[in-house]
Amino acid sequence: MPESQQLQLALIQMDITIGEPDTNFARLEKLLQEAVQNDPKPDVIVFPEMWNTGYALTEIEQLADSNGERTRSFLSGFAKANSVNIIGGSIADKKDDRVLNTIYAFDREGAEIAEYSKIHLFRLMDEEKFLHSGDRLGRFELEGVPAGAMICYDIRFPELARKLALDGARILFVPAEWPHPRLHHWRTLLMARAIENQMYVVSCNRVGTSGTTDFFGHSMVIDPWGEVLVEGDESEAILRATIDLEEVVRVRAKIPVFEDRRPHLY
Numbered sequence: 001m002p003e004s005q006q007l008q009l010a011l012i013q014m015d016i017t018i019g020e021p022d023t024n025f026a027r028l029e030k031l032l033q034e035a036v037q038n039d040p041k042p043d044v045i046v047f048p049e050m051w052n053t054g055y056a057l058t059e060i061e062q063l064a065d066s067n068g069e070r071t072r073s074f075l076s077g078f079a080k081a082n083s084v085n086i087i088g089g090s091i092a093d094k095k096d097d098r099v100l101n102t103i104y105a106f107d108r109e110g111a112e113i114a115e116y117s118k119i120h121l122f123r124l125m126d127e128e129k130f131l132h133s134g135d136r137l138g139r140f141e142l143e144g145v146p147a148g149a150m151i152c153y154d155i156r157f158p159e160l161a162r163k164l165a166l167d168g169a170r171i172l173f174v175p176a177e178w179p180h181p182r183l184h185h186w187r188t189l190l191m192a193r194a195i196e197n198q199m200y201v202v203s204c205n206r207v208g209t210s211g212t213t214d215f216f217g218h219s220m221v222i223d224p225w226g227e228v229l230v231e232g233d234e235s236e237a238i239l240r241a242t243i244d245l246e247e248v249v250r251v252r253a254k255i256p257v258f259e260d261r262r263p264h265l266y
């Protein structure tokens with residue numbers, strides 16, 4: 001077992017202009033360029049949910065990226081040109097006549113390593129009226145490390161994170177557009193998912209205002225012991241953290257939660 005397997009993370013906690021994909025692509029490109037200028041260079045870049053359109057739900061059929069083509073070509077090209085892994089937030093993604101909320105992820109060669117569409121649609125924001133839910137789990141490998149992905153409201157479902165952990169995930173990525181007034185829920189749920197599953201949680205939430213909804217940022221990297229390694233405030237920023245995947249092994253050995261489960265009773 002290696003003593004450490006470190007990854008440098010960069011979280012692009014960005015604003016999103018609702019209903020304007022061109023503006024959002026341009027904003028993201030600028031921030032991505034800034035993210036890779038850093039020394040040390042990031043190994044992995046993450047950004048928020050629905051960054052291409054925001055929650056422009058009533059126009060989402062016209063605005064969504066057809067089969068994610070524009071997004072995939074842009075992110076794959078950037079990943080390859082800069083030798084960086086990208087967990088590409090999520091986008092409004094049109095497949096036939098259905099719009100899904102989908103994460104595409106790419107490795108350093110620009111190869112697609114994950115496609116996950118949000119399973120739990122958030123009725124408080126009418127998602128179920130305009131979007132379709134995904135029907136597959138977000139499991140993938142990142143630099144040889146088993147990883148998982150969920151989107152925003154998905155973190156309210158502990159059984160989904162537990163399933164990903166049982167399948168081996170050591171790191172969970174969570175792009176989001178999570179607004180006020182539920183900051184307390186956001187922080188508590190993310191920390192709980194990290195502590196109970198003894199894995200890294202890497203969340204990236206948007207900032208800014210769309211209509212009457214204020215998004216608070218507070219993107220976080222939480223380690224498997226529940227310590228917050230970095231947390232944003234409410235402004236646009238690139239947040240950075242270094243994680244050591246072997247910490248997952250150490251924490252799981254210290255308190256062997258996975259060995260102590262009694263699934264025949266629950």
Ligand SMILES: O=C(O)CCC(=O)C(=O)O
Nearest residue numbers: 122152153177178179182
């Ligand atoms: O669960 C929440 O409070 C927020 C979820 C949300 O905004 C979303 O899934 O888009």
